[in-house]
Amino acid sequence: MTQKQIERKSLIVSCIVNLIMAIGGFWIFSITNIQALFLDCSFSMIASCSCLAALEISKISNKKTKNYPDGLYFLEPLYSIFRTLLTLVLLFSSVARTAKAAWGYFAYGVGTPLMIEPVIPYEILMCIICFGLSFFNRSQSRKTNDSSTLLATESKGNFIDGILSLGVALSAFLIKLIDINGSLGFLHYTGDFFITTIIVLPAIKEPISVFISSFRELSGGLTTNQELKRTVFQFVEKNLSGIMTLQKCDIYKIGMHIKVCIYITNNIDYKKIQTVKRNILKDICPIYENAEIVFCEW
Known part of the structure; x- marks a missing residue:
C-alpha cells in the first residue's frame, strides 16, 4: 500500500467516525443546551466535513500541471492552515458566546440551570473515541514516515476534540456535586462559561503549532523535521x-x-x-x- 493510499484510507475512517460523533453531539446539545457541548460537536462536524476536502486534496495533490510542474502539494499545507484558522475562530467564538450568558446571570440574575445528567456518560464515550481516533491517525501518519501533513492535522484535531470532551465531562461531574443552593450554586447557571474557557485555553496550543508548521511549508521554508x-x-x-x-x-x-x-x-x-x-x-x-x-x- 502506497503512502497516499494509507493517507486516504485513514481520512475515510476519520470522516465516518467524526460524523457519528457530531450527530450524537448535536442530539445531546438539543437536550441540554450547554454551549460547551455545542463546541465539542461542532469540532466533530468540522472534522468530518474537512476530511472530505482532505480526501479530494489527497487525490489530486501529486498531479502535475503546466503551471505547477512539481505537483499540487501546496494544497495540503493550505488545507491545514484553513482548518486550524477555523478551529481557532470556533474556540474564541464559543468563549464569547458563553461569556455573554454568564454576564447576563451575574449582572441581571437571568439564567437557567444546566442539565448535567446526560452529559457525563456521553462525553466519557466521546473522549475515548477521540483519543482512539487521534492515536489511529498518528500511527497511520508514522506509516508514511510522518510525511503526511493531512494526517498530522487530523491527529491534532482529534486530540483537541478529546481534550474538550474530557474537560466537559470532568467539569460536569464537579458541578453535579455542588449544591445549587450553596455558595457555589452560581456554577449551575454560569458553569458553561467556566467549562468552555478552561478547556479552550490549553487547546489553543495545538492548532497554533499546526498553523505555524503548515505556514512554513506553504511559504517554502526549510523543514524542521x-x-x-x-x-x-x-x-x-x-x-x-x-x-x-x-x-x-x-x-x-x-x-x-x-x-x-x-x-x-x-x-x-x-x-x-x-x-x-x-x-x-x-x-x-x-x-x-x-x-x-x-x-x-x-
Whole structure:
C-alpha cells in the first residue's frame, strides 16, 4: 500500500467516525443546551466535513500541471492552515458566546440551570473515541514516515476534540456535586462559561503549532523535521562520498512532497550527477515516496 493510499484510507475512517460523533453531539446539545457541548460537536462536524476536502486534496495533490510542474502539494499545507484558522475562530467564538450568558446571570440574575445528567456518560464515550481516533491517525501518519501533513492535522484535531470532551465531562461531574443552593450554586447557571474557557485555553496550543508548521511549508521554508533531515542527509552523504564535495544540503517539505537541494562544487560531470541522483532517490523513495533531488552549483 502506497503512502497516499494509507493517507486516504485513514481520512475515510476519520470522516465516518467524526460524523457519528457530531450527530450524537448535536442530539445531546438539543437536550441540554450547554454551549460547551455545542463546541465539542461542532469540532466533530468540522472534522468530518474537512476530511472530505482532505480526501479530494489527497487525490489530486501529486498531479502535475503546466503551471505547477512539481505537483499540487501546496494544497495540503493550505488545507491545514484553513482548518486550524477555523478551529481557532470556533474556540474564541464559543468563549464569547458563553461569556455573554454568564454576564447576563451575574449582572441581571437571568439564567437557567444546566442539565448535567446526560452529559457525563456521553462525553466519557466521546473522549475515548477521540483519543482512539487521534492515536489511529498518528500511527497511520508514522506509516508514511510522518510525511503526511493531512494526517498530522487530523491527529491534532482529534486530540483537541478529546481534550474538550474530557474537560466537559470532568467539569460536569464537579458541578453535579455542588449544591445549587450553596455558595457555589452560581456554577449551575454560569458553569458553561467556566467549562468552555478552561478547556479552550490549553487547546489553543495545538492548532497554533499546526498553523505555524503548515505556514512554513506553504511559504517554502526549510523543514524542521529532524528525523527527515537526518535520514535524507545520511543518504546524500553516503552517495556523494568519494565522488563529489558536498557544500550544503537544504531540505524542503510541502505536504508529502520532499525536495532536496544539494549544493556541490563546479565542474562536476553531468553523467555522474545523474547517477548519484538515481542512487539517492533509490534510497529515499522507499521511505519518502514523493521525493525530488536538485543539484545546485555552490
